[in-house]
Amino acid sequence: MSDEKLQEAIHTLKDSGVRITPQRHAVLEFLLNSMTHPTADEIYKALENKFPNMSVATVYNNLRVFKEIGLVRELTYGDSSSRFDCNTTDHYHVICESCGKIVDFHYPSLNEVESLAEKVTEFDVSHHRMEIYGTCSHCQASMAH
């Protein structure tokens, strides 16, 4: 299923002259299969069984490469570390302020906002980001106690 995406991503990388190393492959595979939006450290920890000698720098290096190629997006929220999202289709995120869970949320892209901003500010607008904050149902239940 997501194996197809993986092959496609590897193809994209090779086309850009990027070598496919076992570590790189593993980071990419983990990202594609993860539905959460992991931090660099989470990726590092998830792969340390498979690659006991892997360096954190390798994770960061690969994430940078993937970003440059356009395979992943970096998400920066209020908390300390960045998160990485391999779903590059247009979607927004809903974030739980209590547990940090991030849920994808599909909504028609706010083109109107972009065009108005362009008019008002004279910026050449390239994109926008939006996040919605709240409490997930699980945490709501916990709080009820």
Add this chain to the structure above:
Amino acid sequence: MSDEKLQEAIHTLKDSGVRITPQRHAVLEFLLNSMTHPTADEIYKALENKFPNMSVATVYNNLRVFKEIGLVRELTYGDSSSRFDCNTTDHYHVICESCGKIVDFHYPSLNEVESLAEKVTEFDVSHHRMEIYGTCSHCQASMAH
């Protein structure tokens, strides 16, 4: 003009039992008068003439206090450090990807998005954030060369 806002803010602080120290006053005044959205370090550097002995921790402490009282908002973008905004009225930001300039942008709040997200994800939504990215007119002109 903004002196009125300052007095009001000081009143709010006092009501919450927060002491008005010279450093705290200076950080608050600087924030209220700044139209940019400064980082903690920028505030620190701006005030080091007036307070040569002030500690960075003091800046952070005060920003935390102001945040808790609701006088300022913390903005976290892609770059390394947080920015602080004393304009707590509802508005969005347009950010220049070339020079980092941040411009306020007024747009009716996207309540519809919030309510749909609430329905779809079963979150108890509290708020949202949105930023628009692009190139400011100044940087557009520079690039034309």
Add this chain to the structure above:
DNA sequence: TACACTAATTATAAAGATTATTATTTAATA
């Protein structure tokens, strides 16, 4: 105005995330 109480400040260390450096290893290609 002086006093006492407690919060705020300073200085410093520490933590945590990310980037830089350099020697070593290795994937891809001929």
Add this chain to the structure above:
DNA sequence: TATTAAATAATAATCTTTATAATTAGTGTA
């Protein structure tokens, strides 16, 4: 298989933010 440039590992360094502890200083009260 040999070559070569790119990737990795190990480590140090940087940068932002928070924690700690001792000192200083607001603010209400007598």
